[in-house]
Amino acid sequence: MNDATVFLVDDDASVRDSLGLVLSLKGMRTQLFATAEAFLETHRPDWHGCVLTDLQMPGMSGLDLQRELLQRSIALPLVVLTAHGDVAATRLAMKNGAFDFLEKPVDDEVLLDVLQSAIREDTLRCERHRSEHAARSRLDRLTPRERDVLGLLVGGLSQRDIAARLKISPRTVEVYKARMMEKLQCRSVAEVVRTALSAEGAAR
Amino acid sequence: MNIAGRNCLLGIGYVAAYIALDDLSFVQPLLKLGITPWNPDAGLTLAFLLLCGWRQAIWTAVAAILAELLVRGAPVSLPALLCSSAVIAIGYGAFAFVLSKHGLDLLLASRRAVLEFGLGSAVTAFVIASAYAATLIVFGVLPVALTSHAIARNWIGDTNGILTLTPLLLAAPAVKRAWPALRAHRGLIASQALVLAASLWLVFWRGPAAHVSFIYVLFAPVVWITLAWGVPGASLATLLIQIGFMTGLAPQLSAASTIEIQYFLVTLVFTALLLGAVLAERADALDRMRISEAEQRALLTTAPDAVLTTNLAGQITSANIAAERLLRASSSEMCGTPLAGWLPELFLIQPVARRRLNGTRANGERFPVEIACVLLDAPARPGYLLIARDMSEYEHAQAQLRERETALASAMRFALAGELSTALTHELNQPMTAIVSYLKAVEILAAPFDSRDPRLTETVHKATREALRAADILKRLRDFYRAGAVHVAAVDVEKLIADVACSFADRAERLGVHLTQEIRVTQEIAADRVQLQMVLYNLMANALDAVAEVATEGRRVHMRAVTDGDQLRVTLEDSGRGVPSDVLKQLFEPFVTSKTDGMGLGLAISRSLLRSQGGELRLDISSAAGARFLVELPVSARERPAA
Numbered sequence: 001m002n003d004a005t006v007f008l009v010d011d012d013a014s015v016r017d018s019l020g021l022v023l024s025l026k027g028m029r030t031q032l033f034a035t036a037e038a039f040l041e042t043h044r045p046d047w048h049g050c051v052l053t054d055l056q057m058p059g060m061s062g063l064d065l066q067r068e069l070l071q072r073s074i075a076l077p078l079v080v081l082t083a084h085g086d087v088a089a090t091r092l093a094m095k096n097g098a099f100d101f102l103e104k105p106v107d108d109e110v111l112l113d114v115l116q117s118a119i120r121e122d123t124l125r126c127e128r129h130r131s132e133h134a135a136r137s138r139l140d141r142l143t144p145r146e147r148d149v150l151g152l153l154v155g156g157l158s159q160r161d162i163a164a165r166l167k168i169s170p171r172t173v174e175v176y177k178a179r180m181m182e183k184l185q186c187r188s189v190a191e192v193v194r195t196a197l198s199a200e201g202a203a204r
Numbered sequence: 205m206n207i208a209g210r211n212c213l214l215g216i217g218y219v220a221a222y223i224a225l226d227d228l229s230f231v232q233p234l235l236k237l238g239i240t241p242w243n244p245d246a247g248l249t250l251a252f253l254l255l256c257g258w259r260q261a262i263w264t265a266v267a268a269i270l271a272e273l274l275v276r277g278a279p280v281s282l283p284a285l286l287c288s289s290a291v292i293a294i295g296y297g298a299f300a301f302v303l304s305k306h307g308l309d310l311l312l313a314s315r316r317a318v319l320e321f322g323l324g325s326a327v328t329a330f331v332i333a334s335a336y337a338a339t340l341i342v343f344g345v346l347p348v349a350l351t352s353h354a355i356a357r358n359w360i361g362d363t364n365g366i367l368t369l370t371p372l373l374l375a376a377p378a379v380k381r382a383w384p385a386l387r388a389h390r391g392l393i394a395s396q397a398l399v400l401a402a403s404l405w406l407v408f409w410r411g412p413a414a415h416v417s418f419i420y421v422l423f424a425p426v427v428w429i430t431l432a433w434g435v436p437g438a439s440l441a442t443l444l445i446q447i448g449f450m451t452g453l454a455p456q457l458s459a460a461s462t463i464e465i466q467y468f469l470v471t472l473v474f475t476a477l478l479l480g481a482v483l484a485e486r487a488d489a490l491d492r493m494r495i496s497e498a499e500q501r502a503l504l505t506t507a508p509d510a511v512l513t514t515n516l517a518g519q520i521t522s523a524n525i526a527a528e529r530l531l532r533a534s535s536s537e538m539c540g541t542p543l544a545g546w547l548p549e550l551f552l553i554q555p556v557a558r559r560r561l562n563g564t565r566a567n568g569e570r571f572p573v574e575i576a577c578v579l580l581d582a583p584a585r586p587g588y589l590l591i592a593r594d595m596s597e598y599e600h601a602q603a604q605l606r607e608r609e610t611a612l613a614s615a616m617r618f619a620l621a622g623e624l625s626t627a628l629t630h631e632l633n634q635p636m637t638a639i640v641s642y643l644k645a646v647e648i649l650a651a652p653f654d655s656r657d658p659r660l661t662e663t664v665h666k667a668t669r670e671a672l673r674a675a676d677i678l679k680r681l682r683d684f685y686r687a688g689a690v691h692v693a694a695v696d697v698e699k700l701i702a703d704v705a706c707s708f709a710d711r712a713e714r715l716g717v718h719l720t721q722e723i724r725v726t727q728e729i730a731a732d733r734v735q736l737q738m739v740l741y742n743l744m745a746n747a748l749d750a751v752a753e754v755a756t757e758g759r760r761v762h763m764r765a766v767t768d769g770d771q772l773r774v775t776l777e778d779s780g781r782g783v784p785s786d787v788l789k790q791l792f793e794p795f796v797t798s799k800t801d802g803m804g805l806g807l808a809i810s811r812s813l814l815r816s817q818g819g820e821l822r823l824d825i826s827s828a829a830g831a832r833f834l835v836e837l838p839v840s841a842r843e844r845p846a847a
Contacts, residue, residue, distance in 0.1 A: 012634040018641030025648040056630070083633035088815075105637040105675045108644045 004119045005029040005049035007076070009039050009065065011057040015104075019052070022108055028115065036060035040068060047076065048126050050099065050118035055082035055089055063089060066096050075125060077118040081106060135199035138184050146180040149173060153189065154196050211256065215263040218252045222267035227275045229365075231450060232459045234350070237279060237340065239358045241462045242450055245271070246296070246329070246362040247369025253300035254310060254374060261297025268292045284343035288336055295332035299324060310374045312435045313484035318477045325366040326359075333358035357459075360466045367473040368446050371439035382436075392432060400425040400444060408452030419468060426472060430479045434487075438476035445469065510592040513580065518543050518552045521587060530573070530594050533566035543590070547575070552588050555579050560595065571596045609707060612741060615734045616809075622685030623809045627794040629682040636675040643668040692817070692840075695733045697725045697765050697772065704740045705763065708748060715752055717759040724766045730840045731772070732817055739810040739821065743776045743833050746806065749799060750780025750831060767839060774835040775824060782826040791823060 006028050010016045013034070020030045029049070033039040036053065037060055051069070055062035062080050069078065077099035082089070090101050099121070100114045142150065145166075152162045159177070163170040186192045225245040233240050249264050268289035272280070280288070303324065309317040337354045340346035346354055386393065403425050407418045422445055430438040446469060454462050504511050510527035514520050520543055523535045531538065531546055543552065549561040556577040563573040572595040580587050647664045654661050701721055712719045744761070751759040760779040765772065783791060783798065790796045792811045797804030811821040819837035826832075 012638070014638035015634050015641070018638040018645065021645045022641045022648070025645055083630045083637065104633045105640040105672060107672075108641065 003029065003048070004123060005031050005047065006115055006119075007031050007033065007039060007047070007049065007051045009033045009036055009051065009053040009057075009062075010081070011035065011054060015054070019111075023112075023115070026108075026112055028112075036062070036065035036068070039065070040072075043074065045074075048122050050077040050079060050115060050122055052079045052081055052115065055080055055086065055093075063093060063096075066093060066098060070096065075122075077122055079114055079118055132198050135184075135195045138195065139199045141183050142180055146176050146183070149176045150180055150192065150196060153177065154193050211260065214252075214256055215260060215266075218248070218256075218260075218263055219267040219270060222248055222264075223271045223274055226271040229450065230275055231454060232462055233276075234354055234357055234459075237276070237345065237354075239336075239354050239361070241357060241361050241364075241454070241459070241466050242446060243358075243361040243365035244369045244446075246365040247367070248365075248373065249292075249296050250300060250325070250366050251370045251373035253296055254303060254308075254370070255377070258297045258301040258304060261293045261300070264296055265289045265293035280340070280345045281343060284340065284345055287339045287343070291332060291335045291339055295328060295335065299328040311378065311484075312371055312374070312477065312481060313488070315478060315481045315485065318435070318474075318481040321371075322367060322474050322477065325370075326363050329359050329362035329366065330355070333362065357463055360463055360470065364446065364466055364470050364473070367470060367477065368439060368443045371435055371477060372443060375436035375439070378436075389432070396425065396429050396432065399428070400441060404445065404448035404452065408448050419465070422472060426476045427479065430476050431483065433480075434483050435477060435480035438473070438480040442469070442473040442476055445472070508593075510594075512538075512543065512590045512592065513587055514543050514552065514590065515585070515587040518588075520546075521585075527592070530592060531563070531565050532569075537566070547573070547592070550575065550577070550590075552577065563592070572599050605706065608703065611734065612737060616738055616741075618685065619735075619738060619809045619813060620805055622682075623794055623805050623812060625678075625682045625685050626812075627808075629678040632678055633675060636671055636678075639671045640668055640675075643671065691732050691734070692730050693733060695729045695731050695736065697729050697774075698723050700733065700737055701740065701763055701765055701774075704737060704744055707741065708744050711748055712761070715748060715759060716756045717748060717751055717761055720760070720762045722762070722764040725772065727767045727772075727839050729767075729772050729837070731837055732813075735813040735817065736835075736837065739813055739835060740774065740776070742806040742810045743835070746833075747776055747778035747780070747831075750778045750782075753781055754779060770839045772835075772837045772839055774837075775832055776835075777825075777830060777832040779830045782828055782831045783823060788823075788826065792821070 006023055008016060008019055008023075008030055010019070010032075011034055016032045016034070020032050023030045033042070035057060039051070051065075053062045053065055060068070062082070066078055066080075069076065078093075078097075079099050080090075080093050080101045081104060082101070083104040093101060099118045102111060102114065139147075148166060149162060152165060157165065159170050159173050163173045166173070181187070181192060184192060184195050186195060222245045225248055226243075229240055229242050229244055231240060231242075245267075249267075253260060253264070269285055272285050272289065303321070306320070308320060312318050312321055333355045336358060337346060337351055340354070341348055341351065403421050407421055426438065426441045426445070429441040433440075449465065449469065453465075457465070504524040507524060507526055510530040511524045512520055512527050513522045520538045520541055523531075523538045527538070528535055538546075543550065545564070547561065547563045550556075550559075556575060558574065558576050560572065560574050562570050564570055574593045574595050575590060577588055577590045580589050643664055647661060647668070650660050650664060701723060705719060705721055708719070740763075744763070747761045751761060758779050760777075762777045763774070764777070765774045767773075787796050787798050792807050793804075794808040795804040796808075807821070814821045814835060814837060817837060819835065822834045822836070824832040824834040
């Protein structure tokens with residue numbers, strides 16, 4: 001994914017500017033925000049990458065932003081950057097699922113490492129999400145009869161058993177199965193099973 | 205019986221007594237007129253008018269007319285009778301009016317009263333005698349040649365009658381009160397009566413007029429009786445002498461000699477009355493002195509401070525109970541000893557307004573004492589009066605307070621430095637972060653030129669390292685102050701709050717602040733005492749600053765501590781103007797303040813301290829009518845986990 005971005009939220013203009021500079025020199029896409037509110041306002045659901053936020057800011061703090069992201073189900077990994085070394089806040093942020101916690105001033109190697117792994121995680125998440133979504137949409141194109149055949153097939157029944165259960169001829173089952181496999185773009189029964197499970201994951 | 209009826213009965217009784225007295229004293233009259241050498245009826249009249257009011261003078265007129273008719277068989281014509289009686293009634297009525305308006309002491313218990321009464325009587329008697337004589341001359345009853353004779357005889361008769369009888373009658377209402385004393389001194393009374401009778405017998409009754417030369421003997425019993433019984437006694441004694449004279453000797457003497465002796469008797473009675481008055485004054489002064497002495501004794505006994513008196517040589521002459529307590533010695537042990545033995549630093553040369561010095565108790569213990577000393581310039585017993593107050597407890601308490609405040613101040617300084625370094629670290633970390641990042645950027649940007657001069661990358665590296673080192677120093681500084689460990693121990697909240705209130709008592713009093721506390725703490729609290737005290741100290745100082753801005757009568761600060769479940773809640777409420785809206789949002793941030801001379805760290809520190817013990821500090825209420833801060837602390841505060 002080449003459009004993964006680091007969304008940097010910090011109230012201090014020079015921190016914002018310098019970190020942004022280093023990250024872009026290291027070849028990362030960055031987008032800068034002076035407040036957590038500004039980030040939330042401009043956020044779009046197709047954004048991916050990770051959020052790098054300061055902890056103490058006037059108005060919404062880093063912890064507030066984390067809470068808000070959870071509430072809006074924005075799954076971007078959150079890396080917290082603080083100048084305060086506040087132990088209690090650190091513990092709370094980690095408990096709420098922050099990706100990592102860094103203290104200012106931060107070593108650029110460490111920062112880069114953390115951001116890259118955060119982005120990697122987000123990319124994986126997105127891919128997973130996308131494949132699940134695709135499986136689901138393919139599954140949605142099946143007719144009820146084809147879906148019944150799929151369900152019994154995934155349950156491990158043979159064509160003959162399926163025909164007996166559905167009270168149709170094995171020949172008709174053969175036709176349904178072929179049509180279903182074509183719709184799901186699967187070449188083997190194993191692939192069919194994988195797609196069905198992935199779609200189930202997306203449905204959950 | 206109504207008042208008019210009572211007055212009527214009194215009047216009738218008076219008239220009857222008047223006629224009887226007139227009849228009895230009707231001896232040696234001039235030309236058979238009512239001009240006699242002793243007129244007790246005049247004394248009766250004045251006493252009657254003084255006791256019953258001058259308006260009763262009408263009865264005097266009636267009495268005078270009836271006496272003329274009954275006793276003397278009307279030797280004059282009716283108009284003359286009416287006129288002369290009117291003269292008597294008007295004369296005494298006017299005198300009684302003047303005396304009662306003037307507020308005369310009817311018991312004649314002062315020299316002034318006796319002088320006013322005696323001289324007034326003499327003048328009145330003279331005026332009446334003159335008017336009486338004039339009336340009789342006008343009606344042709346009295347020959348002009350006898351005018352001065354008549355006036356003199358009438359005047360001495362009336363004056364003597366008044367001086368001997370009136371004081372006695374005026375004292376009559378008080379006789380009931382004096383009765384027990386009279387009974388108790390029956391023997392004395394009997395012997396005085398005996399001596400008086402013997403004197404009378406010697407002077408008036410023993411034989412012919414030659415013995416008048418013994419008349420001065422009469423002074424002895426009169427003075428004796430007066431010394432014992434005062435003005436009424438003097439009056440009674442002279443009355444008896446008068447009666448003795450009139451019954452014993454007077455009948456044998458010529459009218460002229462009788463008048464002569466009357467002059468002597470008027471002197472005697474006036475002297476006796478004056479003596480009686482002096483005695484009454486003395487008794488009164490003694491009484492007053494006894495009362496003031498009793499008051500003084502009570503004052504000295506109950507006085508919380510030691511009171512000592514010394515003579516001019518500095519020897520103790522008296523000591524009260526507080527002094528015994530102060531010096532640990534009994535009053536008898538102290539009396540006679542030099543004061544310098546107890547208070548070696550005091551030199552009794554001049555009065556001392558207030559001084560603090562050291563004393564020595566009987567057991568040798570030294571103690572701080574505050575003294576004040578005045579010179580007693582009573583001529584009989586000059587010396588010094590010294591008031592001493594034991595200051596040891598006060599100074600002990602002061603020292604304790606100072607100690608506690610020093611500890612608190614140092615803890616406060618430590619917390620201040622901690623808060624300052626934390627704030628500083630935070631503020632400086634931002635530019636540090638920027639510097640480090642910019643240097644990193646420079647390093648990347650300089651990479652293509654590295655081949656030209658390798659020192660470029662190396663220098664940027666060094667700069668980065670230095671920036672990181674600076675940040676590290678700040679971090680260590682912050683951690684040092686933050687590690688200022690929390691010492692959790694059992695805390696007596698009641699005492700803690702009392703201590704805080706005590707520290708501010710002076711300032712609160714100076715500002716006229718009504719400072720109150722309410723403590724309902726049922727559980728034992730485990731917390732860091734010094735830190736909690738620091739928080740309350742801060743809040744209290746803020747509250748007093750806040751109320752100092754409003755009018756004096758509305759200055760109130762209320763501190764309330766309660767335990768609620770496993771929480772200790774302390775609220776501090778003031779009647780100031782509340783927190784200004786522009787600082788409300790960042791009230792607990794460092795360097796935010798509404799005071800002109802404040803650092804803006806107090807509340808930030810307080811909140812940090814409480815949070816480090818798992819507690820919290822909040823602004824509960826803030827309006828134009830005041831603010832309320834709430835301190836919450838778990839009943840059992842936990843130690844801060846290592847940062």
